[in-house]
Amino acid sequence: MENPHGVCDGGDLDCGSGLLLIIKKAMDPLLDGQVLEVRSRERTVSEDLPAWCRMVKHEFLGSKLGDNTTRYFIRKGSEQVELKADLEAAQGYQWSVRVQGDQNLTAKVHSRNHTFMVGQPADFSHSVPAPSAIDYFLSSLSACLTVGFRAQASKRNIEIDHLELSLKGGLENVLYHMELEEKGSPKVNRISGTFYVSSPADEEVLEDLWENTIKRSPIYQTLLSAVKMDIKFSVVF
Secondary structure (H helix, E strand, O other), X not given: OOOOOEEEEEEOOOHHHHHHHHHHHHHOOOOOOOEEEEXXXXXXXXXXXXXXXXXXXXXXXXXXXXXXXXXXXXXXXXXXXXXXXXXXXXXXXXXXOEEEEEOOOEEEEEEOOEEEEEXXXXXXXXXXXXXXXXXXXXXXXXXXXHHXXXXXXXXXXXXXXXXXXXXXXXXXXXXXXOOOOOOOOOOEEEEEEEEEEEOOOOHHHXXXXXXXXXXXXXXXXXXXXXXXXXXXXXXXX
């Protein structure tokens, strides 16, 4: 296998979730005919990457399997894929959902190839026909941080044994939302919890990873100026 002129690590990303943009950015400074090594732990890349290379006129040279990471080798073709246009398209991307009112105070949400039910905005019962909007609200933040942390670790080849985030949230005045009082606000005004991580990596490395995760989290940064948040970071050995 040829010695590469550049290397990029996509971690656990697949070709549909940002890996191709990482590859294009790493490929951009290379000269025609030079070789880029792409490292990945995502199994679908073995099928998708050669197909993408054929489509954009790069030469797929093969792969080399390691313990946890597969190394793919690509020779840069003369026909350039316009990086700037792809980055602009990514920046302009908009997510969309379609929601239908359903029976029993629930809503049916259609998001890409998924459909799920959402219950009342606030519900105190332990057993409900569908999670409430507040449940999904907290879950959205939790998932953004948890998956984001693992993605950050994956790009840096940091091994993670276990991740768990426990969150609680409250409304400023749930009685106003329920029309039992006429003063106050129904907004979520506090979120607290603990993010637990188990890893053989140094604690300082993991803390830096956590800071980068919350800095780049779309949901966390959106809420930061509107909601009082107290999410502690804890390394478990």
